[in-house]
Amino acid sequence: MGPTPEDLLRQVFGYSEFRGRQREIIGHVAEGGHALVLMPTGGGKSLCYQIPALMSAGTTIVVSPLIALMRDQVEALTHNGVAAAVLNSSLDAETRRQTEQDLLDGRLDLLYVAPERLLRQSTLGLLARSRINLFAIDEAHCVSQWGHDFRPEYLKLGVLAERFPQVPRIALTATADERTRGEIIDRLLGEQAKVFVASFDRPNIRYSVGLKRNARQQLLSFIRRKHPGQSGIVYCFSRRKTEETAAWLAQQGIDAIAYHAGMESGDRQCAQDRFINEDGLVICATIAFGMGIDKPDVRFVAHLDLPKSIESYYQETGRAGRDGLPADAWMVYSLSDVVRIRQLLEQSSAGDDQKKLERERLEALLAYCEHARCRRPALLGYFGEAHPGDCGYCDNCQEPPETWDATEAARMALSCVYRTGQRFGAGHVVDVLTGKTTERIEQLGHDRLSTWAIGRETDRNTWHSVMRQLLAAGHLVPDPEGHGGLRLGPDCRDLLRGETTIEMRRDAVPSSRKSSTKKTVDIDTESPLWQALRQWRLETARSEEVPPYVIFHDATLAAIVESRPQSLDELATVSGVGEHKLARYGKAVIEALDSAENA
Structure with a gap:
């Protein structure tokens, strides 16, 4: 009789008990069942196939999309005494030949393979001559053409069911809505697969969303106050911004580097290797960076620009605190961020169905950003998970924002957008609402409109907040031609007529009191x-x-x-x-x- 899962957990990995549904998943797979596992980053997905791999004779084949991820996981396994190897394009001919022979001779517990390599006829033939006990398909959401990390090679992985029908398959991912789950089951696993959904909550992460005022200075203050000398990721929208932000942080004494897809491959690999191997490095990156980064001690993930969807946000923030220690997901955004992403979405060449889906994903993220209560129900609810709220560990719980009945203000703003011709940006509309006299307004005759100065009792910052929240809610939409103008959204009619009401959060005024210097990581770094x-x-x-x-x-x-x-x-x-x-x-x-x- 072989070792039990509990024996392997303690002896190989050094843990005393399983978390969540790990034990149930391991038992199902070890008995030959197919499984779809949805578990948050840092939730322990890897153990769900690594322990079954050690429970029976043969080799587990792990399909992984990135070389960096394979390398990191193999290093971690070998340091735990597990016989693991990779088979990808980074190997020289002799190492590849030896790895293939080790597989044939049964000397490997796990072999990590890139999907492109796996799909070669030579590799499939090699596997057919080997003793395979399990196929594990990591980052399984890559199979979805509707998803944010689509990889066409994943569509062809159905060949595993055809060529190896008796070998159990387990597909794993940290993010998948109902549609993506269905695609994974249909294309990779089959209807008989059992679905295991762990909680998507990451209770060790403190979520915080604020408005841009001086984004760089806000970021610097956040790092100095909460994470000095600690590793973090700063996501920026553009390649240029990653470089400028990293250079500016470095000038302020923060050890920071840039990473984006436009860099030379050697420079990009060097940046990634430095981040993985060094303590306390901050990397400023586009979304090209992250998937497959198995670094557990990332203490914060910051967004200087709005991500394009709530799934992207969840996956990117999930790279913080994989070790279970406290970490921060910090973001600032602005009205211009909302306009920019909505414009990019409308200008894309995607079909109408795809655009509709992307709009829904963006609107879910915007609703989360503008949410006035505990952030966890808004975030987890998107993935179909209920949360009671009052987590006590997000910005809204720790400093509850004020809300107000903005129905009348919203009607004024919508009316002004309509009266000015639905072709001007927020700045011009606010000028008209507040009665500001400019040459442009006089030339256009907008000082003679019925909406001229009807909002002069309200300050400009509040009006910009109203415009942003109307845009976030879809009551306003950007000009699809990309000229910066705003139009009435298709769902604003009832609000404009006063048949529905709208509550908005009141933007917080930066506090003049000194912020707490307490760090989020409960480690005495001076010890x-x-x-x-x-x-x-x-x-x-x-x-x-x-x-x-x-x-x-x-x-x-x-x-x-x-x-x-x-x-x-x-x-x-x-x-x-x-x-x-x-x-x-x-x-x-x-x-x-x-x-x-x-x-």
Whole structure:
């Protein structure tokens, strides 16, 4: 009788208990069942196929879309004593030949393969001559042509069911709406597959959304106040902005670099390698960066521009705090962000159905941004998960925003857009509402309109807030020609007639009081024990040419500092210290602790 899942969890990975539905999924797959697993980033998806791979003879084939992800996972597995390898275009001929022979000889527990490589007839023939116990298809949402990370190769992975009908298949993803789930089942798994949906909540992430005032300065203040010297990702809309933001942060003393698809491949790889291997580096990137980054100690993800959908936002913010320690998802946006994304959507060459779907996804994100109560019900509700609210750990829970009945103001704004011809931007409409006299207004005769100065009792900032929230709700839409004008949306009629009401959040005024300096990460970074362990980990990682987190996660170091083990037996009880790592690093860890305590 082979080892139990519980034995493998403790002995190989160093954990004492499973999380959520992991044990149920492992049991189903180990018994030969197909499974679709939806689990948030950092939720432990990998264990759902890594443990079944070790429970029976043969090799598990893991289909993964990115070389960086394969490399990181194989390094982590080998450091836990697992026989794992990759088969992709990065290998030289001799290494590839040896890997293929190891597979044929049954010396591998897991083999990570890129979908392009897997689909070659030579690779399929190789697998047919090998003993395969499981196919694991990671990032399975890539199969969806309606999704945000579509990879055409994934559509062809149905060949696995045809060529290997007796081998169980497990598809895993962190983001998939109902439509994408159906596509995964139809194209990769078959109707008999069982669906396992874990909670999408990431309780260790603090979500915060604010308005742009001076975005760079806001970002700098956030980093200095909450995450000095810690790793983070800053997402920007354009390549140019990533470079400018990274350069500006560096001038302010923040260790920051840029990453985008327009860089030379060598420079791009160097930036990614630095981020993975160094502690405390901030990377400013476009959405080209992120999928497959298995770095657990990213303490924050910041957005300087609005993402294009709530799924993109959820996936990108999910790269923070994969180790379970507190992390921040911080974003600032503006009216111009909303206009820009809506214009790009309308100008795209996608079909009407695709545009409708993208509009719904954007509107879900905008509703989340403008939400005045706990953010978690608004975020998780999109993925079909109920949340009671009052999480106590988002910006709206910690500093509840004020709301107001904006029905009359909204009617004024909509009327003014209509009266001015539905071809001007928010700035001009606000000028008319507030009675501002400009040469342009006089030339156009807009100072003689019935809506001229009807909103002079309300300040300009409030009017811009009203315009933004009307645009977010779809009551206003941008000019599809891209000239910056605003038009009435198809759903504004009832509001314009006064037949429905609208409540808006009142934009917060920047506080003049000094912000709290409490960090979100509950680690005493000044502790001599923490510093000693971190230095030992860094030196060890450099000598082995692997990222520091492959040696031990921050969460494991923090647990070691808290428990202060005096022996290898005591160290073995710490979460994240498996048998292989105990034998490999245990003595050095105890010595590092002793040296720090006696210094």
